[in-house]
Amino acid sequence: MDSEQKILSEETVNFAKSVNVFDLAKALGLPLSKTGRSYFTNCFVHSEKTPSLSIEPGKNRFHCFGQCTDTGGTGAISFMMYYRWGKFDESLFPKAVEEVCYYMGYTVNYADGSDRKSDRPTRPLFVQSQREDSPLAEIQLVAAVYRSLIDKLSLKKEHLDHLLHERKMTTDVIRLRQYRSYPDKPYLFARDISDEFTTLEGVPGFYESVKKDSSGVYWNMSGTNGILIPVRNEYGVVQGFQLRVESPMLHPVIEAIGEHPLKAEISDGYVLTVHYKKRLIYSGKVTGNDQIPIQIAGETVGKVRIKKRNKYIWLSSNEKRKGSKIVPTYHVAYPPEAMPDGSTIDCSVVDITEGPLKGDIMSEFTGRPAVCFPGLSQWMLAFEGAMKLQPKKVILAIDGDAIRTVVNKDKEDERVEAGEVIRSFIRAFSAEGVSIDLALWDIASSAKGIDDLYLAGLRPQYFSIIDFS
Numbered sequence: 455m456d457s458e459q460k461i462l463s464e465e466t467v468n469f470a471k472s473v474n475v476f477d478l479a480k481a482l483g484l485p486l487s488k489t490g491r492s493y494f495t496n497c498f499v500h501s502e503k504t505p506s507l508s509i510e511p512g513k514n515r516f517h518c519f520g521q522c523t524d525t526g527g528t529g530a531i532s533f534m535m536y537y538r539w540g541k542f543d544e545s546l547f548p549k550a551v552e553e554v555c556y557y558m559g560y561t562v563n564y565a566d567g568s569d570r571k572s573d574r575p576t577r578p579l580f581v582q583s584q585r586e587d588s589p590l591a592e593i594q595l596v597a598a599v600y601r602s603l604i605d606k607l608s609l610k611k612e613h614l615d616h617l618l619h620e621r622k623m624t625t626d627v628i629r630l631r632q633y634r635s636y637p638d639k640p641y642l643f644a645r646d647i648s649d650e651f652t653t654l655e656g657v658p659g660f661y662e663s664v665k666k667d668s669s670g671v672y673w674n675m676s677g678t679n680g681i682l683i684p685v686r687n688e689y690g691v692v693q694g695f696q697l698r699v700e701s702p703m704l705h706p707v708i709e710a711i712g713e714h715p716l717k718a719e720i721s722d723g724y725v726l727t728v729h730y731k732k733r734l735i736y737s738g739k740v741t742g743n744d745q746i747p748i749q750i751a752g753e754t755v756g757k758v759r760i761k762k763r764n765k766y767i768w769l770s771s772n773e774k775r776k777g778s779k780i781v782p783t784y785h786v787a788y789p790p791e792a793m794p795d796g797s798t799i800d801c802s803v804v805d806i807t808e809g810p811l812k813g814d815i816m817s818e819f820t821g822r823p824a825v826c827f828p829g830l831s832q833w834m835l836a837f838e839g840a841m842k843l844q845p846k847k848v849i850l851a852i853d854g855d856a857i858r859t860v861v862n863k864d865k866e867d868e869r870v871e872a873g874e875v876i877r878s879f880i881r882a883f884s885a886e887g888v889s890i891d892l893a894l895w896d897i898a899s900s901a902k903g904i905d906d907l908y909l910a911g912l913r914p915q916y917f918s919i920i921d922f923s
């Protein structure tokens with residue numbers, strides 16, 4: 455190395471900054487063993503026999519969980535400082551950049567035009583998996599991709615059984631509604647579908663995954679095991695999918711005592727990690743409804759409650775490379791005889807309910823179209839969808855548990871009051887001159903949702919709220 459430090463070119467500095475810690479560790483020949491999303495190797499700052507230096511490629515960071523107090527950071531340049539000099543020191547920056555380039559097999563360029571070549575093999579660069587998605591694709595592309603997806607997927611036996619026995623649907627209706635199972639190997643389907651289209655960029659549910667060796671990317675599908683329920687517009691065109699998941703995702707809710715900045719995260723579905731000021735203070739497996747007390751040096755500083763997310767989620771790929779967030783929309787459920795486009799059905803009376811599967815079941819019993827909103831806070835979507843059908847009357851069939859939420863409001867977080875939603879519907883539809891009935895039923899009669907009511911052979915009672923006829 456030169457005794458006098460030459461000024462590095464901007465290009466070389468930017469290159470070294472772009473190198474992932476994981477790639478540099480591989481270039482240095484460090485033995486790496488994989489644990490979850492991290493890799494572990496022997497710490498080179500303190501001497502040890504059990505690897506405690508963790509490297510997280512996805513976050514481009516490293517941290518010693520062993521005896522070191524400050525070994526850790528982000529990016530290849532600081533990693534190199536610890537590797538060569540055992541410390542982080544700003545003044546070592548140019549030398550660390552040269553070393554990173556050398557090990558990665560890249561030429562160092564200096565501001566004066568001179569350079570220094572590396573005699574090591576040039577290593578491929580990590581493709582950074584980005585948390586940034588793309589804009590939503592054209593609706594024609596989205597619809598065509600979803601048609602292709604429906605063609606290719608099938609319905610697993612366990613899901614067929616659920617629809618047959620618990621939802622009491624017939625095989626004909628199940629076929630007509632085109633329910634599908636989320637596949638075990640989603641990337642195979644994503645690959646086949648990507649062969650048919652120029653790109654899947656911006657189609658909710660699809661995204662690019664980075665290969666394990668970081669050498670490239672491939673198309674993938676987000677989601678988890680469950681039933682895919684097509685969400686259709688008034689023409690029967692599939693606009694998206696709701697996924698009824700087998701095991702709802704877990705998420706942590708922190709209840710800190712006093713001023714303790716705790717950060718909790720669940721990875722791989724069930725591994726909870728809790729950090730306090732960037733220090734890992736808890737790691738373990740959890741299940742839904744667990745309550746984990748968190749201690750620092752024997753003192754309880756709070757707890758983490760593990761909650762289950764919704765059973766129904768959208769097929770979406772936000773915050774994923776070339777993925778896109780679904781724009782929530784209404785679902786129009788026609789009775790089977792009026793499928794797929796509803797052109798043969800009388801739309802003068804339309805039911806309004808929450809959830810597409812519920813709407814599908816309901817319309818089969820009523821013989822009327824049902825327009826569904828995805829969640830109470832998105833009631834206006836059902837208003838928008840229902841108005842497309844130009845009804846004379848709508849029937850509000852909002853679930854029993856939603857109504858009950860008003861009573862139990864303190865216990866529930868972030869649930870919109872059903873009463874307020876009903877008032878909003880009444881204001882919106884009456885302004886359009888549409889008559890309104892309210893469907894009510896006895897929730898104690900084993901029928902929480904209106905679908906349960908129909909499946910139990912019961913019917914709701916209708917109460918007229920506003921009559922324009």
Ligand SMILES: [Zn+2]
Nearest residue numbers: 497500518522
């Ligand atoms: Zn260490």
